[in-house]
Amino acid sequence: MTKEEIIQPENLVYKKPTLMNDNPMHYCPGCSHGVVHKLVAEVIEEMNMEEKTIAISPVGCAVFAYNYLDVDWIEAAHGRAPALASAIKRLWPDRLVFTYQGDGDLACIGTAETIQALNRGEHIAIIFINNAIYGMTGGQMSPTTLMGMKTATCPYGRQADLHGLPLRITDIAASLDGTQYVTRQSVHTVAAIRRAKKAIRKAFENSMNGKGSSLVEIVSTCNAGWKMSPEKANQWMEENMFKQYPLGDLKDTSNE
């Protein structure tokens, strides 16, 4: 069998989701954002919500997400994405509303909005990309930076007395009564990507079924900010990030 015989439309098993357009993404090579964008696009396509999705983009690397996924996007002020999402979901309850935020946006500048929106039990889904660094602005320390981790603003490593301790905001979210589904996933291997996709699907379905708020944390890499190759960054994440941010469901009451 030749390659030409295999490459026929009826034999297609995997291609870039059609919701993801052909614009070249500005993300660095190997960035986890691309994989998560793909998963979001696949889930929206599977749910047939292409025309009924309103996404909120953050400030951070994912600020240009509206260039890559062909759904309706609104750009929020820094950290205010959950507040905007709350308003939109209340006005249009039949729309799929989700925010896509990084750790600097969600866990630092928008902590109040995040916690209050989750605690109100707004029927929104929040996708939280945690790469422990402010990637867009050049790799400064963020609230989720690990102890001893070197960044542009803590070149000798993060120290507890000077910089405080890493914030596990997903654990805080799990303790709130308004949340239905809180999970921490990763996208470094094929198996992890499949699990992350299921988690995003569940969060989106909860949003549509009016079952309170869902938070999906994706522990990610920022290989450019960490100054590593994409492959090495994945290894480093497995060795260091997963100790501080263990993967798995933290709370799931959506079936009750």
Add this chain to the structure above:
Amino acid sequence: MGKIKGAIIVDRERCKGCNLCVVACPLDLLTLTPKAVNQKGYHYAEQNNEDLCNGCTSCAIVCPDGCITVYRKKED
């Protein structure tokens, strides 16, 4: 029992040469081009052995830029 054969198409111009598909392929069938670069200047991924691919889609799933399209056919 027919053997399953796969084939991939890499969008060379979209590829950023991050090497993640090379690591993800369980059969080690992908490599980055040693010399050739695309218009952006990246060494893109290509298949080094077309006969062994079984179309498992691992490379395409991990690709952050969605550059890889996978086809799979059962041999008669």
